[in-house]
Amino acid sequence: MSLELQLSGKTAIVTGGSAGIGLAIAKALYTEGVNVVIVARNPERLEKAVADIQSLPTLGAKVISVSADLTQGESIERVVSTTLGQFGQIDILINNAGSARAGSFLDLGDDAFLDAWNLKLLGYIRLVRAVVPHFKSRNDGRIVNIIGGAGRTPRPSFLPGGTTNAALLNFTRGISKELAQNNIRINAISPGLTATERAESLAKQNAQARGVSVEEIKTESLQAISLGKIVKPEEIAALALFLVSDLAASITGAEILVDGGQTPGV
Numbered sequence: 013m014s015l016e017l018q019l020s021g022k023t024a025i026v027t028g029g030s031a032g033i034g035l036a037i038a039k040a041l042y043t044e045g046v047n048v049v050i051v052a053r054n055p056e057r058l059e060k061a062v063a064d065i066q067s068l069p070t071l072g073a074k075v076i077s078v079s080a081d082l083t084q085g086e087s088i089e090r091v092v093s094t095t096l097g098q099f100g101q102i103d104i105l106i107n108n109a110g111s112a113r114a115g116s117f118l119d120l121g122d123d124a125f126l127d128a129w130n131l132k133l134l135g136y137i138r139l140v141r142a143v144v145p146h147f148k149s150r151n152d153g154r155i156v157n158i159i160g161g162a163g164r165t166p167r168p169s170f171l172p173g174g175t176t177n178a179a180l181l182n183f184t185r186g187i188s189k190e191l192a193q194n195n196i197r198i199n200a201i202s203p204g205l206t207a208t209e210r211a212e213s214l215a216k217q218n219a220q221a222r223g224v225s226v227e228e229i230k231t232e233s234l235q236a237i238s239l240g241k242i243v244k245p246e247e248i249a250a251l252a253l254f255l256v257s258d259l260a261a262s263i264t265g266a267e268i269l270v271d272g273g274q275t276p277g278v
């Protein structure tokens with residue numbers, strides 16, 4: 013059996029698509045012939061990402077960018093209307109933009125929690141709310157929420173991110189039952205430590221919170237991964253492709269861990 017994804021001609025929104033995991037997913041979709049709209053704040057980085065994606069082979073797909081701050085409600089409507097204006101349809105939503113801070117609990121004020129909840133928890137929820145009416149009208153839609161292991165395995169130095177992720181797991185499973193009535197599937201991928209810029213900055217923040225060196229944090233993190241290696245963003249992208257394809261037609265409300273066996277519980 014060969015794995016035919018049959019995604020060519022579809023259109024996807026990828027938030028946080030200018031770097032890291034989002035960029036890897038945008039590249040993978042584009043290569044499969046999916047029109048891609050990448051969303052992030054920094055216009056220069058978006059421009060560079062678009063050029064990077066366009067340098068790849070594709071089956072006739074296009075890529076555009078929308079510069080938007082997803083903590084702002086108005087941005088959500090702009091992302092959706094730009095996508096519909098450019099491509100006339102939306103088939104796939106990849107919710108990925110997130111940037112929770114690490115730090116010692118007593119050093120983190122309300123702002124650290126509110127920033128994390130506003131961008132990632134509410135940002136994901138708002139985008140789902142914005143695309144679902146369109147998905148319903150077509151009786152089809154595929155959503156992947158990039159969440160993260162801290163939702164199930166909380167750490168004292170990453171509580172804004174952990175509480176965000178736990179709430180998103182609840183949201184993903186909860187809304188999946190309603191969306192299923194309209195053939196809309198929503199699933200979560202929870203990456204473990206993944207080689208992106210964010211992983212670097214989190215290592216620095218964790219080191220500062222615990223008063224140890226960045227190298228110690230990195231060694232400790234690697235030791236906690238059963239397979240002994242950090243995840244590549246392309247591995248997350250491969251799973252995202254599978255989940256948005258019809259090969260996963262019976263998978264909804266699920267969370268799949270891509271963490272090298274790091275998660276300790278069941």
Ligand SMILES: NC(=O)c1ccc[n+]([C@@H]2O[C@H](COP(=O)([O-])OP(=O)(O)OC[C@H]3O[C@@H](n4cnc5c(N)ncnc54)[C@H](OP(=O)(O)O)[C@@H]3O)[C@@H](O)[C@H]2O)c1
Nearest residue numbers: 028030031032033052053054081082110160205206208210
């Ligand atoms: N890397 C890991 O080890 C890891 C582990 C578990 C879970 N995750 C999750 O995976 C997702 C992606 O992480 P990553 O490591 O790929 O992050 P990254 O390398 O820092 O990339 C983050 C992306 O999100 C965009 N972004 C940040 N704030 C934004 C905002 N307010 N509005 C719009 N876009 C925004 C960034 O662009 P701009 O800054 O230009 O806006 C960038 O494109 C996150 O949800 C993260 O929590 C990552």
